[in-house]
Amino acid sequence: MVRLLKTIFLWDLLQGLWVTFRNQNPKYICTEQYPSERPKIAERYRGAPRLNINPDNGETLCIACNLCALACPENLIVVGSARNEETRRKELSYFTYDTSRCMFCGLCEDACPVDALELTQDFELASYTRDGAIWDRQMLEEGPKPSKYLS
Amino acid sequence: MPESTFLDVNELVLNMGPQHPSTHGVLRVILKLDGETVTGTECVIGYLHRGVEKIAENRTYIQFAPYVDRMDYVAAVSNGLGYCLAIEKLLNIEAPPRAQAVRVILTELNRITSHLLWLGTHALDIGAITPVFYCFRDREEALKIFENYCGARLTTHAFRIGGLQYEVYDGFEQEVRAFCDMFIPKVDEYEELLTNNRIWVNRLKGVGVLTGDECKEYGVTGPVLRAAGVKWDLRKAQPYSGYEQYDFDIPTAQNGDTYDRYTVRMEEMRQSVRIMRQAIEKIPAGPIMAKVGKVVKPPAGEAYVSIEAPKGELGYYVVSDNSTQPYRVRVRPPSFVNLQALDRMVRGGLIADVVAIIGTLDIVLGEVDR
Numbered sequence: 001m002v003r004l005l006k007t008i009f010l011w012d013l014l015q016g017l018w019v020t021f022r023n024q025n026p027k028y029i030c031t032e033q034y035p036s037e038r039p040k041i042a043e044r045y046r047g048a049p050r051l052n053i054n055p056d057n058g059e060t061l062c063i064a065c066n067l068c069a070l071a072c073p074e075n076l077i078v079v080g081s082a083r084n085e086e087t088r089r090k091e092l093s094y095f096t097y098d099t100s101r102c103m104f105c106g107l108c109e110d111a112c113p114v115d116a117l118e119l120t121q122d123f124e125l126a127s128y129t130r131d132g133a134i135w136d137r138q139m140l141e142e143g144p145k146p147s148k149y150l151s
Numbered sequence: 152m153p154e155s156t157f158l159d160v161n162e163l164v165l166n167m168g169p170q171h172p173s174t175h176g177v178l179r180v181i182l183k184l185d186g187e188t189v190t191g192t193e194c195v196i197g198y199l200h201r202g203v204e205k206i207a208e209n210r211t212y213i214q215f216a217p218y219v220d221r222m223d224y225v226a227a228v229s230n231g232l233g234y235c236l237a238i239e240k241l242l243n244i245e246a247p248p249r250a251q252a253v254r255v256i257l258t259e260l261n262r263i264t265s266h267l268l269w270l271g272t273h274a275l276d277i278g279a280i281t282p283v284f285y286c287f288r289d290r291e292e293a294l295k296i297f298e299n300y301c302g303a304r305l306t307t308h309a310f311r312i313g314g315l316q317y318e319v320y321d322g323f324e325q326e327v328r329a330f331c332d333m334f335i336p337k338v339d340e341y342e343e344l345l346t347n348n349r350i351w352v353n354r355l356k357g358v359g360v361l362t363g364d365e366c367k368e369y370g371v372t373g374p375v376l377r378a379a380g381v382k383w384d385l386r387k388a389q390p391y392s393g394y395e396q397y398d399f400d401i402p403t404a405q406n407g408d409t410y411d412r413y414t415v416r417m418e419e420m421r422q423s424v425r426i427m428r429q430a431i432e433k434i435p436a437g438p439i440m441a442k443v444g445k446v447v448k449p450p451a452g453e454a455y456v457s458i459e460a461p462k463g464e465l466g467y468y469v470v471s472d473n474s475t476q477p478y479r480v481r482v483r484p485p486s487f488v489n490l491q492a493l494d495r496m497v498r499g500g501l502i503a504d505v506v507a508i509i510g511t512l513d514i515v516l517g518e519v520d521r
Contacts, residue, residue, distance in 0.1 A: 012347040019343050020281055030288055042295075044302035044317065073214035105217035105308045110316060119302070 041121040046104040048122035049097050051140040052115065060141070061116035064092040071111035076101045097140055099125055100133035161185050165502075169198050173276040173506040176516030180493070180505065187501050192494045196487075199520040207480035212238055212312060212447040215477065219467075220306040222482065223518040225268050228261035228297070229460040231310045236391055237456040237467035238312045241449035244442070248435045250314035251393040256327060256430045257300065257309055258392075259423040263334065264293045265461035265513075266416050270341060273413075273510035277354050282344055289337050296326050313443035319434075327431050331424045338420055345413070355410035359496035359508040362407055369492045373463025373485050375512065378415045379407030385459040392458075397426045409511040416513075448475050462486050462513050482521060486514040 006012070032039055041047070052061045064081035076098035084091045109119050124146035127133050163184040169177040177198035183191040203222060207215045219234040220227035232254055239245060246254065267290040271283035294304040301309040301317055309315070345351045361371065363379040376383055384401045386394040402418035404411035451473040457466035463485030470479040489512050496512075497505045 007349075012349055016281070016344045016348055019340055023285070030291070042298040042302060044300070044320070045298065046302040071214070073210055073217060103217055103221075103306070104303065106302065106316075107214065107217070 041123065043121075045121045045123070046106045046109070046119040048120050048125055048144050049099070049102070049108070049135070049140060050118050050120045050122075050143055051095060051137060052118055053141055060092055060137075061114050062092045062095065063114055063116070064090050065113060067111045067113065068108035068117050071107045073105065073107065074098075074101045074103065077108060092137070095137040095140060097135045098133065099135055100130065162190065167502075167505065169195075174509055174516075175272065175514055178490075178509070178514065178516055178519070180509075182502065182505065184502070189497050189500055189502065189505060192497055192505075194490060194493060196490070196516070196519050199516045201521065203521045204480055204482060207477050209476065211475045212449070212477060215480070216311065217306070217308045219482075220308055221517060222484065222521055223460065223462065223465070223486070223515045224305060225515055226261050226265040226461045227305060227307050228257050228309055229265075229458065229465060231308065232258050232392065233456060233458045233460070233465045233467050235310045235312050236458065237454050237469045238447065238449065239441075240454040240456050241452060241469055241471050242312070242443070242447070244313060246314045246392070246441055247438045248393065249437045250439045250441075252430050252434045253315055253319060253439070254310060254392050255394065255397070256427050256434075257297070259427045259430075260293050260296060260327070260330070262423045262461045263420050264290050266420050267293075269416065269461075269510075269513045270413075273507075273513075274345065274351075276506050276510040277351065279345065279348070279351060282341055285337065285341065285344075289334060292330055292333065296323070296330065299323070299326070311440070311443075312447055314438070314440035316440075318439060324431050324434070327427060331428050331431075334424055335421065338417060342417060346417075352410065354503075354507060355413060355511075356408060357406075358409045358500065358504045359511060360406065360408045361492055361496055365492070365495060366407070369495070370488050371463070371492050373459075373461070373489065373513075374412055374415045374419060375463070375489055375492070377402060378404045378411040380405050385457060385464055389457075391456070394426075397429045399426050409507055412511045446475055448473065457483065460485055462515070462518075463489055484518040484521065486512070486516075486518045487521075490514050490519055 053059065054061055064079055066079045069077040069079050078096045079092070080094040081090045082093045104119060106119055108117050120143065122144050125144060165182045165184055166179065167182055168174040168179040174180065179195040179198065181193040181195065182189055203218055206218055216231060216234060219230045223230050267286040271286035274282040297307050297309070298304045299320055300323065301307050361375065361379055363381045366376045366379045366381060380403055382401050382403050387401060399422045402415050402422060404415050449471040451471055453468065453470045455466060455468040457464050464483065465485055466483030468481040468483070469477055472478040493508065493512065496508045
């Protein structure tokens, strides 16, 4: 009898509609208004690569050991080094990082012995050209500068 | 009796996919129809083939780890666990207990995210639009834990050979506990939306029946097998990564139809929460990484390790020739094997049932094609 009444009065459908109605409470809104509202990025987020510089003297931390290039599964890091004749030390001459092929696995970051290469919290990596995705040393040190369309 | 003409031939061949939204990716099914009744199917796969197994032969053992996440991309953590366990077996080492506990927590969390994505899209295929919003809202909470833990949400690369790369962050335990407390009422909410809903029940009951014996013949594993009444779960049958310490049930159902597969998966999410609750209470202290050199060079030999991924038995067969690169990596993906049973399940059904059955098999084409 109860079952028949439940069938006639569409109890199962009302039960579902009640869930929908309950969730209309404004305190359950979870939409993020990107880009005007910046998303919270985790501290360990693996985003845009950055080549750290020593904040004291502005010199790069990279010692051109080539370990990141060897660790990379996609072989997208190219490290160039030259010997400085005055100090007799190997110094970084160029560093390219192809972000278009990067899958942000973090293996280069793990391999770096001096914490020079780091994957940062920047996530806006779009560029207008394909060449723009290949980052040189200057770009890696300064970080990406995404256009801001909203003030 | 006049001779039959072409007008008498009722068979119609219809191409479903690869762009059809309910094929969950790029599956192409050639349907042979008599009216609206399906008389036969043929699956065409390979649209997402990337040659992952071949890539493995050109990468070192450590370098290949991020690629396995890209096979079953909704359950990347499980894939990583299977691969790491296989290499650890080759190296004859075991991850420390602390790493194992964290691995169990993250894998079970991943099982929940995978099942939530399945529930949302499956309901969407059937025509229930509401659940997908709730599923994705709650999946987001789990993905945030992944992001906080290892820095990526989907293709996580969370585990390394021999243990973990990252120590758990401050507040990990609280966040997992909060997720567990938050999640059980949400499962009840999904059940309220769907379980008794007459449209849902009528669309699913008795559709795509696969009996236990048929499941065994096809090699089907996972929730599809358990819905047919076979109590088989690799977490119980051959425990890995310390699953023998945890107390949980294997949910089963009897009929083996699409509705039973739905109930089994819903119950599995509850059991996952149960495992996570037990694991989070006793994460042992200690190291998170076993002694593994910078260069992984296993002795020559082979190893097969299978784990219970959200979709079924996920196996990795790795052959080593004592070099830094694997000689061969063969993956036994659950989706690929489960997809075989599609023809048996849809035969005699309607076109609308094909959509329901593809949804209930919970295939991921990245894993089918690899």
